[in-house]
Amino acid sequence: MLIHIDPQSADPIYEQIVFQVKGAVARGDMCAGDRLPSVRELAREISVNPNTVVRSYQSLENDGVIVRRQGAGCFITDTTNALSDDERDKQLHALMERAVTEAFHLGFTKEAIKRAMNQGLKQVRFERKGSKK
Template identity: 60%
Template structure:
């Protein structure tokens, strides 16, 4: 798994690492069971402080994206959020409502937004779902 961060971005490094991992999963370039780089390895590769990686992994574990097995390393769980359906729907709405408001202030129309949104959805490999027929 290759992760990239931008040390010059305003976003904290640990958040960038968290998102990079989540993104790799969503894009399908990493999947359940895959082992993440060790803390020291990733810190060296990204040229950042090991503590920053530790913090990112802690967050990922708390969200259920990875599990840390003592001595063996960190592994992707393939699980999704363990929150209640209600809470998940609320977060989804907040997430999208915020994105829409920001897009509005960037000067886009609903049609522009839907088009780009569709493109973004294409890039994600959603888990298969039982279909009728």
């Protein structure tokens, strides 16, 4: 695993882990069925408290990104999100509204924002989680 924690960041460590796993999956660096490192393993690797890793894995399971199987470990899922269409649309809308609003207040033009968004989209493997291999 290639998880990097920035101790300078104000973001809580558990959120940094969550986002890096989500990012790895989105980029296709991890695929459905792949096993995450065990809690203790990852905790040692990135020098954080095991409880913090547990917290991250709980959050990832909550978001439907992984499943935890007793005794076997944690695995990336291929399930599409369990939320209702309405709820998903609402969340997508909120995500984009927030991103655009913040970008506007950073002083960017419409074109610059579009460019950055396209660049972001390019880094994601949309052929879906299970397709690798």
